[in-house]
Amino acid sequence: LAKTTQPISMDSYEGQEVNITCSHNNIATNDYITWYQQFPSQGPRFIIQGYKTKVTNEVASLFIPADRKSSTLSLPRVSLSDTAVYYCLVGRGDSGGYQKVTFGTGTKLQVIP
Amino acid sequence: NAGVTQTPKFQVLKTGQSMTLQCAQDMNHEYMSWYRQDPGMGLRLIHYSVGAGITDQGEVPNGYNVSRSTTEDFPLRLLSAAPSQTSVYFCASRPVAKNIQYFGAGTRLSVL
Numbered sequence: 146l147a148k149t150t151q152p153i154s155m156d157s158y159e160g161q162e163v164n165i166t167c168s169h170n171n172i173a174t175n176d177y178i179t180w181y182q183q184f185p186s187q188g189p190r191f192i193i194q195g196y197k198t199k200v201t202n203e204v205a206s207l208f209i210p211a212d213r214k215s216s217t218l219s220l221p222r223v224s225l226s227d228t229a230v231y232y233c234l235v236g237r238g239d240s241g242g243y244q245k246v247t248f249g250t251g252t253k254l255q256v257i258p
Numbered sequence: 259n260a261g262v263t264q265t266p267k268f269q270v271l272k273t274g275q276s277m278t279l280q281c282a283q284d285m286n287h288e289y290m291s292w293y294r295q296d297p298g299m300g301l302r303l304i305h306y307s308v309g310a311g312i313t314d315q316g317e318v319p320n321g322y323n324v325s326r327s328t329t330e331d332f333p334l335r336l337l338s339a340a341p342s343q344t345s346v347y348f349c350a351s352r353p354v355a356k357n358i359q360y361f362g363a364g365t366r367l368s369v370l
Contacts, residue, residue, distance in 0.1 A: 177357050188262075188348045188361025189301070232300065236357070248293070248300035 167233030
């Protein structure tokens with residue numbers, strides 16, 4: 146089971162770039178890295194997923210070094226609406242790994258005006 | 259575009275009562291799951307299903323039952339509610355081909 150470690154909380158000013166790093170030292174060969182965002186009183190929402198190197202979409206970028214033992218979610222120019230909890234998950238995509246995908250406590254990002 | 263629908267949104271039970279939390283998805287996803295989230299904690303997997311007629315236990319299954327008679331529905335049953343089951347419950351679904359889960363809005367349950 147790939148355990149993940151993230152900072153408990155982070156503060157950032159509006160307009161800044163925010164980088165949240167997740168450690169996953171025992172990631173397996175078949176594991177993907179997935180990030181979710183959760184607003185208060187809502188279910189988590191998928192942000193981005195990657196396997197190696199860099200992935201970018203309209204919301205964020207995900208940087209994964211060659212050894213894949215960590216990953217960094219990058220949010221460009223955050224706004225107040227980005228205040229949320231961000232979860233890093235590591236797990237296989239098939240049904241055999243389904244039950245082994247666990248959510249940690251996540252990183253609570255507070256964006257300050 | 260409903261996605262994953264959970265009902266009810268809020269529920270208060272007395273200790274010992276039973277109830278069923280409903281979850282329905284309209285995306286034809288094979289995989290569905292139930293999580294609970296306690297204050298200040300992440301989500302913990304209760305039960306999951308990889309298809310109609312197939313269910314399995316997650317991390318915290320005690321006190322809960324599930325069944326999956328159709329692809330669309332995945333109800334969670336509390337057999338005899340206990341105060342320790344006070345939590346927010348989330349249902350999620352995902353397609354076989356993509357490791358991305360889609361979550362409902364949650365059911366906030368209080369057991370007195």
